[in-house]
Amino acid sequence: KQEVTQIPAALSVPEGENLVLNCSFTDSAIYNLQWFRQDPGKGLTSLLLIQSSQREQTSGRLNASLDKSSGRSTLYIAASQPGDSATYLCAVNYGQNFVFGPGTRLSVLP
Amino acid sequence: EAGVAQSPRYKIIEKRQSVAFWCNPISGHATLYWYQQILGQGPKLLIQFQNNGVVDDSQLPKDRFSAERLKGVDSTLKIQPAKLEDSAVYLCASSLAGGNTEAFFGQGTRLTVV
Numbered sequence: 001k002q003e004v005t006q007i008p009a010a011l012s013v014p015e016g017e018n019l020v021l022n023c024s025f026t027d028s029a030i031y032n033l034q035w036f037r038q039d040p041g042k043g044l045t046s047l048l049l050i051q052s053s054q055r056e057q058t059s060g061r062l063n064a065s066l067d068k069s070s071g072r073s074t075l076y077i078a079a080s081q082p083g084d085s086a087t088y089l090c091a092v093n094y095g096q097n098f099v100f101g102p103g104t105r106l107s108v109l110p
Numbered sequence: 111e112a113g114v115a116q117s118p119r120y121k122i123i124e125k126r127q128s129v130a131f132w133c134n135p136i137s138g139h140a141t142l143y144w145y146q147q148i149l150g151q152g153p154k155l156l157i158q159f160q161n162n163g164v165v166d167d168s169q170l171p172k173d174r175f176s177a178e179r180l181k182g183v184d185s186t187l188k189i190q191p192a193k194l195e196d197s198a199v200y201l202c203a204s205s206l207a208g209g210n211t212e213a214f215f216g217q218g219t220r221l222t223v224v
Binding site for chain 2: 004032034036041042043044045046049089091093096097098099100101102103
């Protein structure tokens, strides 16, 4: 069964800290993996897409890595800001559909 | 580039009533998805279309949920009759095709069944 988990479920950090969010998946036969951000009451905003052949992707203060063999991806956020407060979801694409993790709820305190 | 459009944004109905949601995907995107997101959980796939054909509807509660994608563009998702446990955000997404392409999501419709 294709399952995706995310650790931690919630995280609260002071502004300026670097932080890491973790995503694990049971089936490594993936096409790609996407990280999304979701603000309360809103839809999903795509942050980074990593293809199965890639090891990492970077966008601004965000860096996502992928280790397909171990079934893991991490999202690194540098110099966190209060505006980064949101829920972060990873979604694994198995070709037919995306399987989502439950998300990590991040609070960055000023 | 216009994003995925969904309407309505919010809907409150009584149990046993019916409701319909509408989605307009990004122009040219062949694949369209409907997801259900219950509060505190990740989205769960309900149905996936490739053009106007159904690719996967294995998790769609077919006794009360139905969806169609006429002409391979817009899509509607209907619930009839609604139950309290259907309260959730319904997200529509689209991508150029299945496989290794990126998915783009709409703002969602928040349904409350009372």
